[in-house]
Amino acid sequence: MRILSVMLSIMMTLGCSGTSKSDQWITLFNGEDLNDWVVKMNHYHAGENFGNTFRVEDGLLKVRYDQYEFTDEFAHIFYKTPFKNFHLTVDYRFSGEFEQQAPHYAELNSGVMFHSQSAESQNKEQNWPVSVEMQYLADLGDGKRTTGNMCSPGTNIEYQGKVFPGHCLKSSKKALPKDQWVTAELIVNGPKITQLINGEVVLEYTNPTIDGNDHTVKGQSPEYIQGGKALDSGYIGLQSEGQPIEFKNVKIKILD
Known part of the structure; x- marks a missing residue:
């Protein structure tokens, strides 16, 4: 009995000192190359x-336009594997000059897409991935913008118990100045x-689904126009739309 008791004590100690998979942070961008990422541009x-x-x-992973004149080459760089429930953290900083041929709303504007279709599933002339976006904005000097918003290209979400009727839902956080590092976190835990x-x-919001009637996304395959289809997993992509x-x-961090 004493030997069994000692063995149980050792097992309990090892179990308490171990780190579960959900406690481990996985680095997606290694600071050296983009080998684990796939680009998709309009x-x-x-x-x-x-x-x-x-x-x-x-x-740093940089977005730059010094080798061409940007007009509507909206682009995203996607991590190679999809995720379901997770806690994502990204530091971002707006820098450089806005591409004047880009649409005006894209100034000091970027974001991270999630529950997205893969890069490979997007057609050549598809402007945006069907996904949900955590939008990053910097202040334009008038104090009117917020950052950490939600935008829904080709999708719907529920906010305060109802389907949100607009394309972008404002957060409670005032946008911060350009050239300042900002830490953005995204926690996806089931429908929340x-x-x-x-x-x-x-x-905070819930229940992302495909919106079959949204015209923000153009050029997608029929599979991504199935209105009401639940989105509970997908790819993560960082955005480029005309602002360095x-x-x-x-x-x-993967969540159980």
């Missing part, structure tokens, strides 16, 4: 990083989504 096939738009410099900016909860931006510390 007018280009998956895997074509036209104009070296996404690049690694100084340990929580968004944080610099450790502060700024928005930098990302670092892109990490994820």
